């Protein structure tokens with residue numbers, strides 16, 4: 234076991250504090266990673282505040298991790314000491330179910346092992362990336378191309394794959410009109426990736442506050458829904474809508490903006506059921522769908538795509554003692570567009 238410095242929660246209500254956690258010994262198929270940067274995902278905050286259910290304390294969250302391999306187990310073939318690598322939302326899966334065998338380990342029938350707050354194969358609770366080191370099975374470690382700036386790569390491991398996967402699956406190529414609803418950590422990556430795929434992208438949010446940013450990310454236009462009739466004016470416009478907002482919204486109004494055969498894909502998670510009129514789907518043969526992260530294989534493809542197209546998240550680098558403030562600012566929507574912790578400040 235290795236005792237490492239971390240920053241974590243001791244209760245659902247107290248601020249996060251410096252603490253230490255144990256990492257398992259490096260097994261034959263494990264790699265030990267010296268973490269360099271760790272992104273702050275809104276899921277981290279929901280988890281430690283127990284907004285998604287009871288958790289085990291102390292809890293170290295973080296599932297947007299990049300760093301350097303410093304030790305490898307005897308059977309490791311995929312990564313070598315010195316490699317720049319990443320870890321996203323999962324660190325293991327059953328490897329036996331139909332989904333795992335098909336390479337869809339994020340949909341594992343037995344539940345994949347989350348990077349934090351999950352029960353690992355050895356029965357311990359996993360602890361995430363706000364730490365100096367992590368030990369992970371080689372199959373769940375991604376290679377992070379050198380072309381992606383080190384301090385900006387981390388958010389790709391969650392925000393990047395969460396948006397890349399539906400854009401790839403539902404097709405965001407040339408000649409396709411894509412709308413991205415919400416311009417936060419997820420939304421701004423959806424814009425950059427869809428533009429790089431060749432789609433014509435429209436960003437939609439409540440106000441014009443992020444219009445200039447949206448256009449700088451390559452969006453063709455920005456629409457503010459606080460203007461009367463804004464959505465109505467978009468009737469039969471889009472082939473694909475990626476909705477990143479986690480609040481209730483008028484699903485029928487958005488479905489109207491789809492062209493026939495279009496799809497509205499949700500990656501945000503509103504807490505309450507939505508009022509979907511089935512007639513909104515039937516007329517134009519439309520689809521209402523959801524998407525959750527992506528497989529390891531697809532995450533690797535996303536990293537290579539971002540390197541090839543020169544795409545990286547917009548980030549604000551913080552020190553460990555700024556994590557609590559960053560949480561409050563993330564909840565308030567006051568971040569452009571992702572906080573990244575400099576893991577050197579945890580040492």
Ligand SMILES: [Zn+2]
Nearest residue numbers: 274276391392
């Ligand atoms: Zn996340």
Ligand SMILES: [Zn+2]
Nearest residue numbers: 327330333341
């Ligand atoms: Zn499985």
